[in-house]
Amino acid sequence: MPRKPLSFSIKNSESTRRLSLGHVALIVVMGVCYVVNQGGGGYDLTYLVARRTSITTAVTSDAAASCPPLKPLPPIKGRNEIALFLQEMNFTHGIEIGVQRGNFAAHNLGTWTACQNYKLVDLWAQQNLETYKDVANVNNQQHENFYQETQNRLSPWKHKTEYYRMMSVDAAKYTAKQEMQVDFVYVDARHDYCGCKEDIENYWPLIKPGGILAGHDFMHNDEVRPQDWSICSDGSIHPEAVKGAVMEFANKHGLPLHLTYREPKWNSWWMQKPLC
Numbered sequence: 001m002p003r004k005p006l007s008f009s010i011k012n013s014e015s016t017r018r019l020s021l022g023h024v025a026l027i028v029v030m031g032v033c034y035v036v037n038q039g040g041g042g043y044d045l046t047y048l049v050a051r052r053t054s055i056t057t058a059v060t061s062d063a064a065a066s067c068p069p070l071k072p073l074p075p076i077k078g079r080n081e082i083a084l085f086l087q088e089m090n091f092t093h094g095i096e097i098g099v100q101r102g103n104f105a106a107h108n109l110g111t112w113t114a115c116q117n118y119k120l121v122d123l124w125a126q127q128n129l130e131t132y133k134d135v136a137n138v139n140n141q142q143h144e145n146f147y148q149e150t151q152n153r154l155s156p157w158k159h160k161t162e163y164y165r166m167m168s169v170d171a172a173k174y175t176a177k178q179e180m181q182v183d184f185v186y187v188d189a190r191h192d193y194c195g196c197k198e199d200i201e202n203y204w205p206l207i208k209p210g211g212i213l214a215g216h217d218f219m220h221n222d223e224v225r226p227q228d229w230s231i232c233s234d235g236s237i238h239p240e241a242v243k244g245a246v247m248e249f250a251n252k253h254g255l256p257l258h259l260t261y262r263e264p265k266w267n268s269w270w271m272q273k274p275l276c
C-alpha cells in the first residue's frame, strides 16, 4: 500500500520548518498507529487525533491523583512550638530572616535537634530612620553588639549555622543560585507591607514542597503604635503592614493561613507549601 500524501507533504512543504516538537510527537504516534492499522487499509486521522487527546488527558489526571493531601497543621499556642513540629517532621534545613539578638534562633536550634543547617539572615545595621520607624532599627553600635551577642549565643550550634549579614533579598538570591531548598523559613525582618511581601515572595520558591513558611508580628499598623509600620521604603503608605502582606499571599495562592493563639502580644503566622 502506498504511503499517504500526508507524510510526503510534511517532508517537502514549506511548513516542515515550522513544525514544533508537539507536531513531531503526533507524527510519531501516527506512525505507530499507522503500522497497527495498516492491515485495515490505512489510518483515520480523526481517530488518531482523538487517541492522542485521550492519552494526554490520562497523563494529566494521573499527576493530579499522585499529589497526596497534607495532614492539617496542628494549632499552636506560640511560636516556640514551631520547632517541635519541625522536629516531628524530621525537617533538616531552615532560614531565619531578621535575627537581631538570636534568642528565637537559639530556642529553635535547641529544640529542633534534627536541624542540619540554619541560615541567619540579618543586615545588623541601621536603616533609613525616616522610612523604617521600628524599635528594631537601632544604631550601628547596638547592631554590632547584637551581632556579637548572637554569635556567642549560637556558638553551641556553630557547625549548623551560617550567617548572611546582608539584605534579605540578596540572601534569597544567593540561596536560589545555589539551588538549595529548605524546610522552614521564618520571616521577621522589615515590618512594612512592601518589605514583608517582598520577603515572602522571594523565599517562597526556596521552600520544599510540604515545608513551612512562617513569620512574626501578624499585625496591622493600628496595633503597633507608637511604632509606625505603615511606611514602605519607597515612601508609599500601607497601614495593613505585615497582616496585609501575609493575608494577600495566602489568598492569592489559596493557602490555609494559621496563627498562634496565645502569645502575650506578637502573634506568629504560618502556612505549609502544597506537595505539588
Ligand SMILES: *[C@@H]1O[C@H](CO)[C@@H](O)[C@H](O)[C@H]1NC(C)=O
Pocket (backbone or CB within 6 Å): 088, 089, 090
Ligand atoms: C521521622 O523519623 C522517625 C524515625 O525514623 C519516623 O519514625 C517518623 O515516622 C518520621 N516522621 C515523619 C513525619 O516522617
